[in-house]
Amino acid sequence: MSNTEGSTVPLLAARDLVKAHGRTEALHGASVELREGEILAVTGASGSGKSTLLHCLAGIVRPDTGSVTYAGERLDRLPEKRLSELRRTEFGVVFQFGQLIPELTALDNAALPLLLAGVRRQEARERAGEWLERFGVRGQGELRPGEMSGGQAQRAALARALVTGPKVVFADEPTGALDSLASEQVMTALTHTARESGTAVLLITHDAQVAAYADREVRLADGTVAPLEVAA
Amino acid sequence: MRADLRLAWQLTRGSDRREWWRVGLTAVGAALATGLALAGVALASLDGYVAMPFADGLLDDPRQRAGVVFSLALLLIPVLGFLGQTARIGAVHRDRRLAALRLAGATPWQVRRIAGLEAGLACLLGSALATAVAVPVLLSLWTSPTALAWAGMALVALAVPALGAATAALALRRVVASPLGWVRRVRAARRPGWAFLTAALLLAASAGLALLTPLFDRPHVLSPVPLAVLALTLVVGAAAVLLTGWSSGLLGRTLAARAQRPALLIAAERLRDDPWAAARTHAAVLLVTVIGTGFVGVRQVLLAELHAMSRVDHLGMDMEFYTTGLDLTAAAILVALGLVLSALAVGTAESLATRRRGLAAQHAAGVPRGVLARALFLETALPLAPAVAVAGAGGMAIGAWYASLTREYVVHVVPYVSLLAPLAVYACCLLAAATSLPLLHRSVRPAELRYA
Amino acid sequence: MIGMSTRHILLGLLATGPSHGYDLKRRHDERFPQARPLAYGQVYTTLQRLVRDGLAEVDGTDSDGGPERTTYRSTEDGARELAEWAGQIAPPAPFVTNEIFAKVVVSILSGGDAEAYLRAQRAAHMARMRELTAVKTARGTDLATVLSADYALNHLDADLRWMTTTAARLTTLTAEVDAG
Numbered sequence: 001m002s003n004t005e006g007s008t009v010p011l012l013a014a015r016d017l018v019k020a021h022g023r024t025e026a027l028h029g030a031s032v033e034l035r036e037g038e039i040l041a042v043t044g045a046s047g048s049g050k051s052t053l054l055h056c057l058a059g060i061v062r063p064d065t066g067s068v069t070y071a072g073e074r075l076d077r078l079p080e081k082r083l084s085e086l087r088r089t090e091f092g093v094v095f096q097f098g099q100l101i102p103e104l105t106a107l108d109n110a111a112l113p114l115l116l117a118g119v120r121r122q123e124a125r126e127r128a129g130e131w132l133e134r135f136g137v138r139g140q141g142e143l144r145p146g147e148m149s150g151g152q153a154q155r156a157a158l159a160r161a162l163v164t165g166p167k168v169v170f171a172d173e174p175t176g177a178l179d180s181l182a183s184e185q186v187m188t189a190l191t192h193t194a195r196e197s198g199t200a201v202l203l204i205t206h207d208a209q210v211a212a213y214a215d216r217e218v219r220l221a222d223g224t225v226a227p228l229e230v231a232a
Numbered sequence: 233m234r235a236d237l238r239l240a241w242q243l244t245r246g247s248d249r250r251e252w253w254r255v256g257l258t259a260v261g262a263a264l265a266t267g268l269a270l271a272g273v274a275l276a277s278l279d280g281y282v283a284m285p286f287a288d289g290l291l292d293d294p295r296q297r298a299g300v301v302f303s304l305a306l307l308l309i310p311v312l313g314f315l316g317q318t319a320r321i322g323a324v325h326r327d328r329r330l331a332a333l334r335l336a337g338a339t340p341w342q343v344r345r346i347a348g349l350e351a352g353l354a355c356l357l358g359s360a361l362a363t364a365v366a367v368p369v370l371l372s373l374w375t376s377p378t379a380l381a382w383a384g385m386a387l388v389a390l391a392v393p394a395l396g397a398a399t400a401a402l403a404l405r406r407v408v409a410s411p412l413g414w415v416r417r418v419r420a421a422r423r424p425g426w427a428f429l430t431a432a433l434l435l436a437a438s439a440g441l442a443l444l445t446p447l448f449d450r451p452h453v454l455s456p457v458p459l460a461v462l463a464l465t466l467v468v469g470a471a472a473v474l475l476t477g478w479s480s481g482l483l484g485r486t487l488a489a490r491a492q493r494p495a496l497l498i499a500a501e502r503l504r505d506d507p508w509a510a511a512r513t514h515a516a517v518l519l520v521t522v523i524g525t526g527f528v529g530v531r532q533v534l535l536a537e538l539h540a541m542s543r544v545d546h547l548g549m550d551m552e553f554y555t556t557g558l559d560l561t562a563a564a565i566l567v568a569l570g571l572v573l574s575a576l577a578v579g580t581a582e583s584l585a586t587r588r589r590g591l592a593a594q595h596a597a598g599v600p601r602g603v604l605a606r607a608l609f610l611e612t613a614l615p616l617a618p619a620v621a622v623a624g625a626g627g628m629a630i631g632a633w634y635a636s637l638t639r640e641y642v643v644h645v646v647p648y649v650s651l652l653a654p655l656a657v658y659a660c661c662l663l664a665a666a667t668s669l670p671l672l673h674r675s676v677r678p679a680e681l682r683y684a
Numbered sequence: 685m686i687g688m689s690t691r692h693i694l695l696g697l698l699a700t701g702p703s704h705g706y707d708l709k710r711r712h713d714e715r716f717p718q719a720r721p722l723a724y725g726q727v728y729t730t731l732q733r734l735v736r737d738g739l740a741e742v743d744g745t746d747s748d749g750g751p752e753r754t755t756y757r758s759t760e761d762g763a764r765e766l767a768e769w770a771g772q773i774a775p776p777a778p779f780v781t782n783e784i785f786a787k788v789v790v791s792i793l794s795g796g797d798a799e800a801y802l803r804a805q806r807a808a809h810m811a812r813m814r815e816l817t818a819v820k821t822a823r824g825t826d827l828a829t830v831l832s833a834d835y836a837l838n839h840l841d842a843d844l845r846w847m848t849t850t851a852a853r854l855t856t857l858t859a860e861v862d863a864g
């Protein structure tokens with residue numbers, strides 16, 4: 001694809017990742033690069049290692065072998081404390097569901113990363129409110145996740161992922177539980193915001209229509225990156 | 233019935249580790265309940281004055297024996313609380329499974345029978361073990377037990393599993409009534425029902441009655457209306473439960489609005505969401521706090537009085553007779569405390585295990601484990617503080633009231649030492665809640681993020 | 685928009701009032717943004733046929749300062765025909781003419797690399813889907829454009845899914861084709 005576009009040094013790069021869960025090997029020598037501000041779709045059948053790849057890239061799990069480099073730092077060698085900090089400042093995460101705390105309101109959920117960073121509650125809520133506004137769920141700010149529709153909850157989750165102004169957003173099947181209209185709204189909101197703010201997005205999906213929102217696609221098969229076109 | 237039994241066995245056999253924990257701990261609780269009940273029955277079957285070779289003559293007199301039997305019966309309360317907590321292990325999963333059975337066409341009674349059999353078999357295991365230990369012990373102490381003792385013991389050994397099965401079947405009424413609701417994970421904050429309020433009112437009434445009966449006039453030191461003290465204790469305990477529910481709601485609302493720190497915010501919002509969860513978990517803790525605080529006060533006053541009496545040679549029995557009684561009571565209260573703390577630890581661990589997927593997601597999103605741990609800890613610590621304080625004050629009042637009654641030989645003192653009891657209980661509770669924190673470490677593994 | 689009748693579309697555009705050929709082409713391309721643009725010659729011959737069949741007639745000519753242009757309008761027969769067509773359901777794909785499947789089979793028969801072909805086809809489909817998505821999500825896009833892009837996206841997605849399952853079953857298919 002368009003390898004010549006954008007900056008030459010990747011923001012986030014994984015090389016030859018191997019990761020086993022028990023006896024099954026989820027990743028088997030996968031390499032992938034994410035450039036600054038790029039929206040990259042990772043597709044593949046279920047069980048092809050998509051989620052494990054995301055977990056490795058986001059510093060949620062350490063690969064058994066191989067390296068993950070973020071902005072010149074080796075993520076696979078960083079201590080857990082620093083990884084956790086990185087995840088809440090430089091990265092944003094959106095899952096299929098479950099990333100919102102069920103007992104907190106949408107507004108408090110979106111404000112949580114700021115609270116963790118030591119921002120005062122009032123200011124955190126104001127800034128989170130602006131993000132909810134951008135995603136069209138300001139009116140649902142005082143609702144708890146269980147009281148919102150799936151699409152609204154996912155948009156609140158996007159607000160939470162983006163509230164700290166991260167460099168990379170990791171989205172693991174963000175529309176997996178949504179109907180096509182809600183899915184379109186979530187994806188449009190995500191890609192518009194990411195493009196405007198120059199945030200890179202690593203998007204895991206098995207849905208080609210969702211993958212089409214990305215600039216580029218990486219296809220996984222059996223834990224490794226499959227060629228997309230005729231081998232050169 | 234055979235088909236139900238087979239299904240119950242298959243379901244239990246195919247279930248995950250947490251369900252085995254439930255079965256195991258239920259068996260332990262049932263064994264404890266059976267043991268206590270067997271000891272009570274054996275003692276109660278004795279008639280008149282019996283010379284016991286142990287316990288410093290405390291069990292010789294029928295009146296004191298009745299007191300011991302009564303204490304054993306009271307010890308059943310924390311055991312039941314413990315059983316109530318263990319029944320919650322993996323309960324969400326079990327209820328969903330039974331609801332699925334309902335949806336698959338099982339009749340309400342079939343589902344009740346299956347759940348009853350599961351619990352009943354676990355209780356039968358515990359009761360059988362306890363009986364197997366109790367019978368040889370009894371035979372070694374008592375050469376020819378009466379037929380009444382045997383009958384009572386057989387009754388207990390059978391009643392425990394039967395009651396366990398019945399309770400399990402009864403507890404399923406919500407699942408049976410609306411299976412769909414449980415499959416969809418609809419959760420409602422449960423307030424204490426009419427049964428709880430009725431029980432509290434009845435206890436208050438019986439305490440009042442006991443206070444009005446002329447038992448007071450008895451000259452014996454050891455007879456200041458145990459019934460009145462204990463009924464009062466139960467009333468204070470019930471009040472503490474109501475207060476916990478009410479205050480944890482208030483605490484949640486107040487703190488949630490003002491919290492600046494994320495851990496406090498999360499804990500406060502959880503309290504606001506379901507204040508009665510804390511109340512249910514802490515009911516037995518509060519009861520033990522009342523009893524424990526009251527006992528420490530009574531013991532202090534009583535010992536002072538006994539020493540004073542022995543100086544003027546007014547004691548009816550050896551000093552050991554009284555101290556053994558007090559020591560046995562202390563031991564019973566400590567056993568109760570241990571049970572209550574185990575129940576609390578089990579409850580905290582279960583609450584954590586139920587939410588492990590969400591916790592793993594939070595950790596993956598960068599919420600530090602420390603924040604999650606503090607939130608979990610505060611969830612126990614916050615609502616317990618005012619409740620233990622009130623329960624402690626209640627126990628203190630009991631001790632002070634007792635002190636005010638017995639001023640014949642010693643000057644009236646307020647037993648301030650008993651104030652240490654609620655503090656100790658609170659500290660133990662925090663420790664018990666903290667035991668589940670290592671579990672958090674395992675719960676936030678990324679493996680939990682995988683969609684089951 | 686396979687199988688869609690240009691006749692009826694033009695009749696439909698004429699239903700709003702008399703119009704000339706170039707205007708009809710422009711309005712068609714505007715209204716159906718993701719469809720293949722109409723060639724002016726095609727508009728002209730279709731209009732001739734409509735007049736021949738009595739579904740449309742010449743309204744007059746105007747020049748507007750430029751070259752002379754013939755204006756057409758719909759007849760009553762034309763309006764009836766249009767109403768009938770619009771009410772008919774579209775036959776749900778009665779004969780599947782699947783070029784992709786034909787190429788896979790031919791490629792197996794001739795000893796070619798069916799897998800490589802499917803991969804290349806998939807990449808081309810994805811590239812087109814990304815284009816359509818970009819059109820659809822650009823700010824200020826009207827709903828007609830979004831909906832017609834969605835239509836195309838869903839069809840391409842269906843092709844893609846078919847290609848994915850076919851690629852996974854190529855070995856069995858090869859055995860079957862070779863045996864036959």
